[in-house]
Amino acid sequence: MQKQAIFQSKLLPYALVAPQLAIVLIFFYWPALQAVIQSFLLQDAFGLSTTFVWFENYVELFSDPAYFEAILRTFFFSFAIAVSSLSFALLLAVMADKPLRGVMLYRTLLIWPYAVAPPVVGVLWIFMLHPSLGVLSRYLRGLGIDWNPLLDGDQAAALIILAAAWKQISYNFLFFLAGLQSIPRSVLEAAAIDGARPMRRFWTVTFPLLSPTIFFLLVVNIVYAFFDTFGIIDTMTRGGPGKSTETLVYKVYSDGLLGGNLGSSAAQSVVLMVMVIVLTGIQFRFVERKVTY
């Protein structure tokens, strides 16, 4: 689609795109290119010489069991965060979609956590569930659970998933509510006249009509779990105990901090890049992003 009415000017359009183009080239493409090039090079221990090694960095990366575990862990986290947050948000959205008194207030009270930054989410949750001083830990211990997420890897993972899912509830709720409100009332009324009870109406009419929203949110939540959990992990567990909460993004960061292997770090970046491209591709190809509000 193109505009029919346009302006004629030789230089002005370039001047207008120049600022964005400069930022994009300097801070996006140049570093991305550096990462790709770097991932094919091997630097000696003193950083004095580099050799071109083809895919050696990648081979080394994928034959490292720790990296493989980080991939599995990241996928598991994404799945757990997406499913728990989506199902809870859907329940709330279905309730808020009913003609209730004070629905606008409910909406306001449910959407604000969107604005809480991931590192703050991490701080809030580690404080509540801190092994020695957390207010909820007392009750967990009362239930006979030996609660110590700072030492127990599985508990640490559960904590990260819980906190990350909590933050995402508001976002999912908002989009579910929008999706529910775009379902024509007449369809639901028809089902009601046919004698379908509310539960049945939900699973046979509402849920299928909501599937584009669900799929869209699934992709968004996976992207969120991949990237935005960094702040949560960094303030809560720093990837530990051991490596039990180290996701792919966290691994790039912490491996890089230790200095060490530039080639491997670059190869990890490139793998992540490919994953983002695939996820964004899915989002644009399959998701009909038409959410009306």
Place this chain on the structure above:
Amino acid sequence: MVEEEGFRRYVAHIILWIGIAIVAFPVYIAIIASTQENALIANGQMSLLPGGHFLQTYYQTIFVGTSGSTREPVGNMMLNSLVMALMIAVGKIAISIISAYAIVYFRFPFRMPIFWLIFITLMLPVEVRIYPTYKIVADLHMLDSYAGLALPLIASATATLLFRQFFMTVPDELLEASRIDGAGPLRFFWDTLLPLSRTNMAALFVILFILGWNQYLWPLLITTRDDMQTIQIGIRKMITTTDALTEWPIVMATAVLAMLPPVFVVIVMQKLFVRGLVETEK
């Protein structure tokens, strides 16, 4: 009509209030903790009711900071966060709206390649190019500066797409009319297009401000000086020290202060926020 009978309505209210409680509980605990004595909290004896140290804790947090050797007043961190958030939000809107204008209202060589170059940055979030970007910013001597904090994040494929989409819906007659009035491209942009884009800009601003204020990974990498810390970084440093030394009331007060501006924006500008969120995802 799909009527809800009384009982079901009752259940819906209860479920929603449970949801709200779950969502609000961690923040409630943070607020409560920020009003209590550290000794009490450190012993695991924290009460679930407000304590009497509200003013004292917030005063110390904002103007003094923790008692540690690398203390930094949180007020200063908030200022850094504010400057960064505003630079990111305003910067993204400014450079996106002018590039969208060029792409929609002009025909020039490399128009589409340029559009694609901007568009593809969607697939290059800072997380996938952490260290090379760091190196460039270091080479440009922009570490520990506001420019270094904001500039590398300022390109926006989403905003450019949004403005492009919006400009496509602006009727051609408006351009014809202002051309008859003798207006050139800059005049048309300033007098006609910009006022029309006000709501879009405002909605986008709300989202981008929150996004900017909540930045974490990037400031973590490029700020080393304490006085350049943003509040998100500051809070992490406060709990770095061994557990026993963490001053929890101050940490929690900082958490509350870190949430305040973006949550305030969401609640007060809810309409714009929702619009911005839905628009940017299209």
